[in-house]
Amino acid sequence: MRGDPVGLETYWNEDPSDTLRVRQGFRLDEVSTSATPGFDGDKSDAAESLAEGSLILAELQEKLYAGAQMGGDPRRVLLVLQAMDTAGKGGIVKHVMTAVDPQGVQVASFKKPTEEELAQDFLWRIRKELPEAGMIGVFDRSHYEDVLIARVRELAEPDELERRYEAINEFEAELAASGTTIIKVMLHISTDEQRDRLMKRLERRDKHWKFNPGDIDERMLAPMYREAYQVAFERTTMPHAPWYVIPADRKWYARLAVQHLLIDALDAMKLDWPVADYDIEEQKARLAVS
Amino acid sequence: MRGDPVGLETYWNEDPSDTLRVRQGFRLDEVSTSATPGFDGDKSDAAESLAEGSLILAELQEKLYAGAQMGGDPRRVLLVLQAMDTAGKGGIVKHVMTAVDPQGVQVASFKKPTEEELAQDFLWRIRKELPEAGMIGVFDRSHYEDVLIARVRELAEPDELERRYEAINEFEAELAASGTTIIKVMLHISTDEQRDRLMKRLERRDKHWKFNPGDIDERMLAPMYREAYQVAFERTTMPHAPWYVIPADRKWYARLAVQHLLIDALDAMKLDWPVADYDIEEQKARLAVS
Numbered sequence: 001m002r003g004d005p006v007g008l009e010t011y012w013n014e015d016p017s018d019t020l021r022v023r024q025g026f027r028l029d030e031v032s033t034s035a036t037p038g039f040d041g042d043k044s045d046a047a048e049s050l051a052e053g054s055l056i057l058a059e060l061q062e063k064l065y066a067g068a069q070m071g072g073d074p075r076r077v078l079l080v081l082q083a084m085d086t087a088g089k090g091g092i093v094k095h096v097m098t099a100v101d102p103q104g105v106q107v108a109s110f111k112k113p114t115e116e117e118l119a120q121d122f123l124w125r126i127r128k129e130l131p132e133a134g135m136i137g138v139f140d141r142s143h144y145e146d147v148l149i150a151r152v153r154e155l156a157e158p159d160e161l162e163r164r165y166e167a168i169n170e171f172e173a174e175l176a177a178s179g180t181t182i183i184k185v186m187l188h189i190s191t192d193e194q195r196d197r198l199m200k201r202l203e204r205r206d207k208h209w210k211f212n213p214g215d216i217d218e219r220m221l222a223p224m225y226r227e228a229y230q231v232a233f234e235r236t237t238m239p240h241a242p243w244y245v246i247p248a249d250r251k252w253y254a255r256l257a258v259q260h261l262l263i264d265a266l267d268a269m270k271l272d273w274p275v276a277d278y279d280i281e282e283q284k285a286r287l288a289v290s
Numbered sequence: 291m292r293g294d295p296v297g298l299e300t301y302w303n304e305d306p307s308d309t310l311r312v313r314q315g316f317r318l319d320e321v322s323t324s325a326t327p328g329f330d331g332d333k334s335d336a337a338e339s340l341a342e343g344s345l346i347l348a349e350l351q352e353k354l355y356a357g358a359q360m361g362g363d364p365r366r367v368l369l370v371l372q373a374m375d376t377a378g379k380g381g382i383v384k385h386v387m388t389a390v391d392p393q394g395v396q397v398a399s400f401k402k403p404t405e406e407e408l409a410q411d412f413l414w415r416i417r418k419e420l421p422e423a424g425m426i427g428v429f430d431r432s433h434y435e436d437v438l439i440a441r442v443r444e445l446a447e448p449d450e451l452e453r454r455y456e457a458i459n460e461f462e463a464e465l466a467a468s469g470t471t472i473i474k475v476m477l478h479i480s481t482d483e484q485r486d487r488l489m490k491r492l493e494r495r496d497k498h499w500k501f502n503p504g505d506i507d508e509r510m511l512a513p514m515y516r517e518a519y520q521v522a523f524e525r526t527t528m529p530h531a532p533w534y535v536i537p538a539d540r541k542w543y544a545r546l547a548v549q550h551l552l553i554d555a556l557d558a559m560k561l562d563w564p565v566a567d568y569d570i571e572e573q574k575a576r577l578a579v580s
């Protein structure tokens with residue numbers, strides 16, 4: 001279906017899986033929110049590249065799904081999306097994941113926990129939404145809220161926060177060991193860009209439902225959130241559960257980058273169509289006379 | 291967004307919501323599987339019409355979702371897809387539902403029940419997958435299997451089957467009363483067309499995973515399945531839970547027809563963007579100085 005190695009589709013001159021990956025010594029405050037690292041094109045080039053990637057992604061996803069349906073391949077993918085409001089999580093779900101058969105995608109949005117959820121360990125509600133074998137699971141917010149907003153808003157004691165980083169690492173190690181490829185993404189926008197996007201939501205009647213007065217309160221705490229992200233990166237970046245920070249002031253770049261991370265992850269799984277577990281010629285003969 | 295009344299987009303000369311609806315006196319054995327009732331075009335016209343409908347469907351779905359997010363509108367849609375193997379349920383999910391934001395769609399596939407599921411009432415596993423407020427739920431197979439395969443394969447006693455029709459009617463009445471618009475679709479293909487499609491699955495390496503030797507066994511029972519469908523239509527067609535039988539030998543027609551049923555159902559809900567539950571000017575002022 002394509003001749004180039006993954007990571008080198010049109011206009012990419014670096015592999016975003018390398019470039020955007022959080023490594024030892026990473027500092028969030030040194031990351032530009034408006035850059036387009038590794039991509040050598042503009043918005044219209046990006047549209048072309050996204051369309052190209054959609055076909056690749058769709059085929060890889062179908063192989064992932066097929067493997068679980070026949071042959072019992074236990075593998076699956078979990079894409080975790082974290083960001084401040086308006087950074088574009090919803091747009092990624094809409095513009096990247098629509099390329100894929102809805103039957104093979106499970107989207108879970110984690111809002112403010114309910115009373116029932118608060119009465120349980122913080123991972124309880126997360127476990128219920130994990131993707132099954134063959135699926136791509138997308139978390140719109142996640143268990144990381146429990147060390148982000150929980151830290152900034154002091155919703156948990158310092159000891160409990162400490163425990164949670166460890167619990168997250170154990171949890172993700174367990175997922176990885178049972179066949180889950182984990183991709184953790186933070187979409188990074190500037191406070192100015194966020195103001196513009198929130199203003200747009202206030203100006204457009206068809207966007208009012210996306211705004212909540214609490215979004216401004218959260219916005220005022222942006223510096224504290226950045227610190228909390230920095231700590232989360234330092235405590236929970238693992239070879240089997242990497243973090244990627246994606247400059248997101250340009251929506252088209254963020255979408256393309258996430259699509260690319262997904263393609264790379266699926267490609268690394270060396271997926272192929274499963275081998276028939278029945279005798280093909282025998283079944284053809286049966287079918288012909290049926 | 292469009293000037294024509296719903297049901298009269300390009301190439302449609304009748305409203306499929308009328309034409310395809312199961313009514314008193316309906317006989318499945320009188321329905322052509324290869325016709326394209328109400329549609330005045332060919333495959334390429336259909337592609338154009340599907341693209342047009344996708345934009346309409348996407349906007350309606352976003353309004354449905356928005357209403358639940360702000361304003362607490364409890365309404366939702368449940369699309370039930372039933373058919374013999376290869377009739378195109380999966381293709382409908384893929385080609386109709388990809389138009390819609392994945393965040394607003396829940397697809398549930400009901401396979402052979404597990405031990406745990408069999409130990410419960412047949413509606414137990416169904417209830418767990420019902421769409422939440424604002425969502426479009428799609429059932430790939432459904433509780434109707436419990437009066438279709440269960441009848442044909444004698445997996446339940448006659449008394450229990452009788453009870454199930456009633457239980458289904460009560461269940462669907464309850465869903466409708468709590469704000470669910472129900473659309474029940476049977477995709478209808480000929481046995482010849484089914485043979486061709488199964489053969490294609492056997493001939494193509496990338497389709498082998500979609501084939502199961504049991505598909506041929508089921509195929510041999512097609513006349514009995516048609517009878518079971520006929521009974522199901524007679525027993526469970528209700529004003530709030532109508533059945534539609536869609537000729538499906540032409541995939542492009544079936545997809546377009548289902549898209550149209552969805553559009554009509556959403557249009558009839560008179561959806562609009564929810565009204566802001568905050569003071570817009572006050573929030574603009576707060577945001578400007580944040």
